[in-house]
Amino acid sequence: MTAHILVIDDDPVQRRLLKNMIERNGHVSHMAENGRQGLEVLDRKGGLISVILLDLMMPEMNGTAFLDALSEREITIPVVVQTGQGGLETVVNAMRAGAFDFVVKPVSPERLGVAIDNALKLEQRDPRGRSTRRGRGESVQFDDIVSASPEMLRVIELGRRAAQSNIPVVIEGESGVGKEMIARAIQSASDRANKPFVTVNCGAIPHNLVESILFGHEKGAFTGATERHIGKFAEADGGTIFLDEIGDLPLEVQVKLLRAVQQGEIETVGARSPQKVNVRLISATNKDLITEVKEGRFREDLYYRLNVFPITIPALRRRKEDIPVLVRSFVERFAGEQKLATPLSVSSAAMALLTAFDWPGNIRQLENAIFRAVVLAQGSELHTSDFPQIATQVPGHAISPEGRVSWDVDSAPVVPSTSSETGLPAVYPNFRRHEAAESADAGQPDNAISSLDRGGQVRRLADVEEELIRFALKFYHGQMSQVARKLGIGRSTLYRKLKDYGIDPDNPQKEVA
Structure with missing residues (x-):
């Protein structure tokens, strides 16, 4: 994935070295000599910048002032700090100011690549690892969560129930499915809605700093600790702390976290006695x-x-009916942010392409793809040609110069149509396998399972059932439990019907003798 990286460094030699490293990793570099120039670059190209590589010691506006400026502007692009001087205290201050990671000069190409890759995994428009209080603009309500799938509606229902108490919650799911959004919605629906919401990405903090950042440290607690710092738990006192990627916590820190959960006490590094805190804990992994x-x-x-209260968010590829409504929501939002003169829509071919893709990066990847397409949009409608990186990964299609897509018969994507009134998936496309599925009614929509045979008579129930089962197997990629659940039958009944109709679950188009 090609990303745009902004390098802010006053040393021309260092800028040239970083430029070469970034471009060798397949990314695009943008250069600035100090923080003030960096802000100017963001004003011009902020929508394209994915990661900022920041030097701390610079004239005019140093790295710390630049981080403060980002916070004031509510810019949440991940920042990787370069440090060539100063000790642990410098790094702690940078992390507390909002930095995502740090590298030590001279930085190796491998370390720089890891830092950039880790930063790119994070959602670029949500706070990450930043110890800020939840502002009004960051408030997320359950009603703000766009979904049309039963799985996500269940997640939302569980979240609403969790919000009614202070029960510890663990949100499970792949990267990019929206775990932090659910956590923020739980906070907003709870009696702590107007209290701090502190988020920490445990996987983004160096292991030797985790304890200090979570629980704080006293002045002189270790070499370089020239000032006293309160930790994330103390900052979240009275509110909620969200520990993302909690599975990355070192074992020695897990002991202190256990005490904080059990007894409501934290042990500040270098302190003589524990400190009481009132914190609601939400974890994610x-x-x-x-x-x-x-x-x-x-x-x-x-x-x-x-x-105690686990919530599992399914991957986007397991709930494809959410893709059309998410696409339309993102297009509307980004078109508004870009202040486009005319409304922007999505062609049916583009929607088919987006729905056919499995989105390994989940909602975050979909959101970024839509953002890029909206920024580069030429007309009033997005076409398949606006998603070239996605198109190359979907088999069985070809894109014309005009942006039209054609599909092989056996690999055509399955995309839910939507109701013009509700915007929610209404009818799924026809999975045509048998000649009997050809509609004799010229007015029959091409995206519905036909009710009539070629002679204009009502089709046999068994034929319609067979076609629906074949379609469901393809739509849910052979996930037998999900197919059975969606069809409203048991797994044993499903297997029996597969045998009766001669359907191969691994290849539903193939006839079994």
């Missing part, structure tokens, strides 16, 4: 914590303390 416990990387007692 993309790992299987049970496996982490079995392999000794996560404490079993902490797991059972945290996993």
Whole structure:
């Protein structure tokens, strides 16, 4: 994935070295000599910038002042700080000011690549690892969550229930599915809605700094600790702390976290006595914590303390009916942000392409793809040609110079149509396999399972059922439990019908003798 990286450094030699490293990794570099020039670049190209590589010691506007300016402007692009002088205290201050990661000069190409890749994994328009109080603009309500799938509606219902108490919540799901959005919605619906919401990405903090950043440290607690700093838990006192990627916490820090959960006390590094805090804890992970416990990387007692109310968010590829409504929502939002003169829509071919793709990066990847397409849009409608990186990864299609897409018969994508009144998926496209599926009614929509045979008579129930089962197998990629659940039948009944109709679950188009 090609990203735009902004380098802010006053050393021309260092800028040239970083430029070469970035471009060798396949990204595009933008240069600035100080923080003030960096802000000017963001004013011109902020929508394209994915990561900022920032030097701390610069004339006119140094790195710390630049981070403060980003916070004031509510810009949440991940910042990787370069440090060539100063100790642990410098790094702590930078992280507290909003930096996502840091690299030590002279930085190696491998370390720089890891820092950029990690930053690109984070959602670029949500706060990440930043210890800010929840502002009015950051408030997320459950009604703000766009979804049309039963799975996500269940997630929202569980979130509403969790908001009614202070029960510890663990939100599970792949990267990019929207775990932090659910956490913020829980906070907004709880009695802590007007209290601090502090988010920490545990995977983005160096292990030797995790304890200090979470629980704080006293002046002189370690070499370089020239001032006293309160930790994230103390900042969240009275509110909610969201620990993202909690599975990455070191074991020695997990012991202190267990005490904070059990007794409501934290131990500041270098302090003589523990400190009481009143914090609602919401955790998130993309790992299987049970496996982490079995392999000794996560404490079993902490797991059972945290996993009281688990919420699992399904991957986007498991709820494709959400894709059209998400696409339209993102297009509308970004078109408004870009102040486009005319409304922007999405062609049916483009929607088919987007729905056919499995989105390994989930909603975050979809959002970024839509953002890029809107920024580069030429007309009033987005076409398949506006998503070239997606098109190259969907098999069985070809894109014409005019942006039209054609599909092989056996690999055509499945895309839900939507109701013009509600915008929600209404009818799924016809999975045509048999000649009987050809409609004799010229007015029959091409995206519906036909009710009539070629002679204009009502089709046999068994034929319609067979066609629907074949379609469901393809739509849900052979996920038998999900197919059975969506069809409203048991797995044993589904397997029996597959045998009766001679359907191969791995290849529903193929006839089984």
